[in-house]
Amino acid sequence: MRVVIGADHGGFPLKVELVPLLEKLGHQVVDVGAHAYEAADDYPDFALAVARTVASGKAERGIMVCGSGVGAAVAANKVKGVRASVCHDTYSAHQGVEHDDMNVLCLGARIVGGEVAKELVTAFLSARFSGEARHKRRLQKVLDAEAKGS
Numbered sequence: 001m002r003v004v005i006g007a008d009h010g011g012f013p014l015k016v017e018l019v020p021l022l023e024k025l026g027h028q029v030v031d032v033g034a035h036a037y038e039a040a041d042d043y044p045d046f047a048l049a050v051a052r053t054v055a056s057g058k059a060e061r062g063i064m065v066c067g068s069g070v071g072a073a074v075a076a077n078k079v080k081g082v083r084a085s086v087c088h089d090t091y092s093a094h095q096g097v098e099h100d101d102m103n104v105l106c107l108g109a110r111i112v113g114g115e116v117a118k119e120l121v122t123a124f125l126s127a128r129f130s131g132e133a134r135h136k137r138r139l140q141k142v143l144d145a146e147a148k149g150s
């Protein structure tokens with residue numbers, strides 16, 4: 001699948017570790033930066049780039065890495081059509097897709113190390129929305145709220 005990845009300075013070293021995994025798993029990678037460590041860069045720039053790439057359909061899933069994952073999720077969720085969350089356990093990383101159709105995974109590089117992050121990414125990308133009626137009903141309520149703007 002096409003996967004977009006981004007990171008600010010807090011997540012940059014972890015992004016460098018994750019890109020080869022994505023390629024090894026057979027995904028097409030869109031890297032929206034940062035392309036070099038820059039201590040003064042701002043997570044919204046990259047989180048919004050990841051989110052807009054997913055929302056536009058240029059990628060099916062997104063991964064955004066910052067220091068905690070929190071700012072990344074807050075920013076990414078401002079883009080219509082994006083369902084982003086911080087997941088630092090593998091259950092949430094796959095269940096968030098299966099039940100909630102999460103399409104952007106946010107990681108905190110100051111919280112999880114490379115090996116755990118690789119397991120999280122693998123769980124996230126292996127999961128598919130279940131399509132079960134109760135999950136579709138709940139998702140529709142979220143989409144209705146998004147459409148109304150509140």
Ligand code: RB5
Binds near residue numbers: 008010011066
């Ligand atoms: C950057 O220092 C840090 O604030 C950022 O990466 C992220 O953790 C925000 O949520």
